[in-house]
Amino acid sequence: MTTEIRVPTLGESVTEATVATWFKKPGDTVAVDEMLCELETDKVTVEVPSPAAGTLSDIVAEEGETVGVDALLGNISESGSAGPEETKPRDKETKETEADAPANGGSEGKTVEVMVPTLGESVTEATVATWFKKEGDSVEADEMLCELETDKVSVEVPAPQAGTLTKILKGEGETVEAGGQLAEMSSGSGGAASSSSSSSDAPVQEEGAKGEAYDTPPAGQGTRTDVEDAPSAKKAMAEAGISRDQVTGTGRDGRVMKEDVAKAVSAAQSASSSAPAASQPQRAPSPAADADREERVKMTRLRQTIARRLKDAQNTAAMLTTYNEVDMTEVMALRNQYKAEFEKKHGVRIGFMSFFTKACCHALKEVPEVNAEIDGTDVVYKNFVHMGIAAGTPQGLVVPVIRDVDSMSFAEIEKAIAEKGARARDGKLSMAEMQGGTFTISNGGVYGSLMSSPILNPPQSGILGMHKIQDRPMVVDGEIKIRPMMYLALSYDHRIVDGKGAVTFLVRVKEALEDPRRLLMDL
Known part of the structure; x- marks a missing residue:
């Protein structure tokens, strides 16, 4: 079985990186989580661990090449029978096999650990900023579960596979170490696939799940109040002095992203500049008392x-x-x-x-x-x-x-x-x-x-x-x-x-x- 090595999430607003160093060459034996290569972005250095044990069969992206998020870096030929490595987030064959398990067997799948990804060179810990899902929610493979904040960048943690978020081990505001466990998931009938096949048992829950997973509030209409916006977006709104209802979120579940705030600010500025002067609210004049307390002296x-x-x-x-x-x-x-x-x-x-x-x-x-x-x-x-x-x-x-x-x-x-x-x-x-x-x-x-x-x-x-x-x-x-x-x-x-x-x-x-x-x- 072959496991793909892919570019991990690089942090908010970072879309590409350069392959700096390969620590292994084709034919080398690698262990699970052993460092394979190092990527450089304009903000941090990111180490890519091995998603499975086996042999590095080939390198797709050589040193010096520029790669995007989730791009293929190389392949690993796994040794032995299928083991825990098959639950790694970037193993597509594993994802497909486990996604089919509930349909074939109809029973609960195994427990999958949600781990803290590599945070970058010299970064050893992070703070859990936001959970986008709560216990019991169904999630899809690679859907964003939570966001971590370090002293350098924000890191989003995707779901390693489709299933149900069964237990959150680290709540918002808690500090986690690189490689630590964040939560537990279960694959199987409790996963995202069951949401669309169990309408007779729980029609109310199905409708709610669809609304939460797929509906993005249109411009000018109300937004959901239980959706946690991106921390960078909150900061941008505070700096710009605009409220949450002035921004249309384009993220999942109507979540407001940083670029959404920038668009709202730009639109507000364009509207104010094109509006007639008479329609603009007049600023209150400075109190005369302020001018009386000022002193203007010419520089010598x-x-x-x-x-x-x-x-x-x-x-x-x-x-x-x-x-x-x-x-x-x-x-x-x-x-x-x-x-x-x-x-x-x-x-x-x-x-x-x-x-x-x-x-x-x-x-x-x-x-x-x-x-x-x-x-x-x-x-x-x-x-x-x-x-x-x-x-x-x-x-x-x-x-x-x-x-x-x-x-x-x-x-x-x-x-x-x-x-x-x-x-x-x-x-x-x-x-x-x-x-x-x-x-x-x-x-x-x-x-x-x-x-x-x-x-x-x-x-x-x-x-x-x-x-x-x-x-x-x-x-x-x-x-x-x-x-x-x-x-x-x-x-x-x-x-x-x-x-x-x-x-x-x-x-x-x-x-x-x-x-x-x-x-x-x-x-």
């Missing part, structure tokens, strides 16, 4: 410039951000140890910015593309560092530039930062003082930011974001210790800076800050 020229440049950066650069974290223990200890002497000698306080500036200059020497810029089809490498230090002012964010910062001492850097910051707050910075930067540091930590993705300051190719220092438990030499940690974010232009260069830059900054002695030794 500085704010307009900031907005334009930030948006230009997003539109032009292939911007990407990579993150790391730094243990600030050593920098804080060094700063606390020498801050009094430093201020006494140089007349300025020592802060963290000089350490970060020095660390960045050190890293830029090793990764020069972060300090470069694109000019047309050329890359311009800078053999100097003009560091932009972002500063917040009442008028907006400005970035004064400290020139040749790579040749400055800690004291000179701190003095320049203090002087530029004061001029920025007083609004006395000239345009020349905010131009020509090659790299920028932005310190969002002064406002309490724990993590952010800074935007490039064009035409620069890199910007470092500093953040709040926060005590966190860290593993140090096998022990958990509380450490002052800071997240670092490097946004960079991926057109010129590769991922390797960006990560290397952040690692060098991290190493220099966690061991400041490396800066003195140029390591």
